[in-house]
Amino acid sequence: MPAKTNSIPRTNMPCQPAQVRRNNFDEVALGYTQEMAFNEASRCLQCKKPLCVTGCPVEVPIRDFIAQINQRDLEAAYQVIKTTNSLPAVCGRVCPQEHQCEGRCILGKKGEPVAIGRLERFVADTHILTSQSQLTAKKEPPLPLSAKKVACLGSGPSSLTCAGVCAQAGLKVDVFEALHEAGGVLIYGIPAFRLPKSVVKTEIEGLKAAGVTFNLNNVGGRTIEIDELIQAYDAVFIGVGAGLPLFLGIPGENLVGVFSANEYLTRINLGQAYDFPKHDTPAYLGRQVTVFGAGNVAMDAARTALRMGAESVQVVYRRTKAEMPARREEVEHAEEEGVKFTLLSAPLHFNGDANQKLCSVTLQKMELGEPDPSGRRRPIPIPGSEYDLETDLAIVALGTRSNPILLEATPNLRLNARGYIDVNEATGETSIPMVFAGGDIVTGAATVILAMGAGRRAGQEIVRRIGRT
Secondary structure (H helix, E strand, O other), X not given: OHHHHHOOOOOOOOEOOHHHHOOOOOOOEOOOOHHHHHHHHOOOOOOOOOHHHHOOOOOOOHHHHHHHHHOOOHHHHHHHHHOOOOOHHHHHHHOOHHHOHHHHOHHHHOOOOOOHHHHHHHHHHHHHHHOHHHHHOOOOOOXXXXXXXXXXXXXXXXXXXXXXXXXXXXXXXXXXXXXXXXXXXXXXOOOOOOOOHHHHHHHHHHHHHOOOEEEOOOXXXXXXXXXXXXXXXXXXXXXXXXXXXXXXXXXXXXXXXXXXXXXXXXXXXXXXXXXOOOOOOOOOOOOEEEEEOOOHHHHXXXXXHHHOOOOEEEEEOOOOHHHOOOOHHHHXXXXXXXXXXXOOEEEEEEEEOOOOEEEEEEEEEEEEEEEXXXXXXXXXXXXXXXXXXXXXXXXXXXXXXXOHHHHHHOOOOOEOOOOOEOOOOOOOEOOOOOEXXXXXXXXXXXXXXXXXXXXXXXXXXXXXXXXXX
């Protein structure tokens, strides 16, 4: 009965203790046990019109996969998820479910929603554990069912999803990645303690087993151009992300010790600087670290700096905690681990020593005024409130914009007013026929699942047009 189902409390996610995990890069959230998953799945009301699905950018049949969990058929649950989601083990970890599927759950109206993301992760992880030998076995991928070919430029979540949709339909898919490892932001941007790299690599191995080919060290707009791909392929998908970091635009940003979050996290994650000298990427170590920004990337940078041995880490934000765009869970984890928050403060300039090394930042206190176009209250400087904060490593995590390399090399690709690729929202097609795009290169910095939704739409349109002929 619904009343009885409603009375079951939401199942908490077990985690590493904060004082332990702040000293390692192992995954923080440990995942549900089978008993926990079955208990949480039993909370689902199995609504006739599941609103949770409307909140999911890739439209996972949530009610149906949870029904399979309740029937104790976890492989069937996984196959249900895979009908629309190419990367369930990733999504179950990093998607903002609280604002999407769980945000539409009926149980959330008067209590706590079903932990859909945690259940998705449990199902995906169970599948990986039970089929690991199949994924890693050396065998030839299946032959494509069609002579048609698709090129995906970039190997982040949008491209991987588009590749999965096209490969599933029997098309030959080649992915071209600029870096030496596939995965895009899933590899270089998100730390291992939030998204283990083994999870990403397993998902990519699954795509390889489905026939997708990965070509690394291919930079779009340099070693390979869109016009070349158009000549060689029946359809092209651009999912290169938006990797050019935004800075504060204040004096002193060129001092030694001031980094963009992109560079800092890429060094640690992709370059494995956390394991120096076993891996030969050196990390810039700070004693007193300051992070500017309040999104998920800022939380990732702050928590990474702690694990790299910083004595103190502070997140500086010009609004209050209520306005922070980061997931509440990430903020809570950061606080538990010892990250401090300096709120209602904005940087005026960085200060260096005689050797041009960062030694402090001058901040100004703020107060909140009327809401700005984003709906958040506008920060207003308080005159005469300036003060200095000692810091020897500053990480700027204010977001990114489109990288101009590919765009400058493709002048016939129409851009929007913000400098991102202009597409047909329904299909993802660009101004160039049979060239599609999705993810951050279209929307600007956004979530993994929104990028996947764009990749899925484009993949479906490609399949519809060139099919299995």
